[in-house]
Amino acid sequence: MRRRIYWLLPDLASARRTMDDLLLARISEPNIHFVAREGSDMTGLHTANVLQTSDVIRAAQAGLVIGGSVGAVLGVLAAIFFPIFGDSPQWGMVAVLAIVGAGFGAWASSMIGISTPSSRLKRFEPAIEQGQILLMVDVPRSRVEEIEERLQALHPEAHFEGVEPNIPAFP
The missing domain is CATH 3.30.70.120 (Alpha-Beta Plaits)
Incomplete structure (x- = not known):
């Protein structure tokens, strides 16, 4: 330490x-x-x-959490209301959209954080x-x-x- x-x-x-x-x-x-x-x-x-x-690390961490959360919520909505196969919810979409949302959130936030003192x-x-x-x-x-x-x-x-x-x- x-x-x-x-x-x-x-x-x-x-x-x-x-x-x-x-x-x-x-x-x-x-x-x-x-x-x-x-x-x-x-x-x-x-x-x-x-x-x-810069605040790039702190911003990326916040973006990871927020993006992952938003992706998970969108994944739940998509799984329930827009199933790909059949009429049952596709719960795998929750994980996929949470990971994509976390990645996008971390990337977008780090672009902002790198320019912030x-x-x-x-x-x-x-x-x-x-x-x-x-x-x-x-x-x-x-x-x-x-x-x-x-x-x-x-x-x-x-x-x-x-x-x-x-x-x-x-x-």
Whole structure:
């Protein structure tokens, strides 16, 4: 189980030094993510990807549930009122339409979610727009305190912004 630690860094030089210190602390690069305002030079930093900066995962999950539910309801109606063979309900249509509805719902919702900024990062938007850089580092639960103390000692210019108890499995 990993925890996500948030830090706000004042500038690019501080972010690069912090990245180096995290690598020396044996935090692998795929677990270090930086977010800066549009057009910032992020050379030498592992920038956050679309899964970390948008609500695509949350939207896809919601679309999966809603689409599956709507598909199941339509499947029940189709099975009862529009049987394919004979006059008895075709209950297999419920499963088929629920799966199709879930797939379509997840796809359609993810297309919307990919263009929506992450609700987890909303509170950092003003600081990022002012030129600060957000660091998100995913560490094992047992190392959270160690990494917090290390960053605080080595980077007094950085601001600790909290720990997220449950990070998503994919981003």
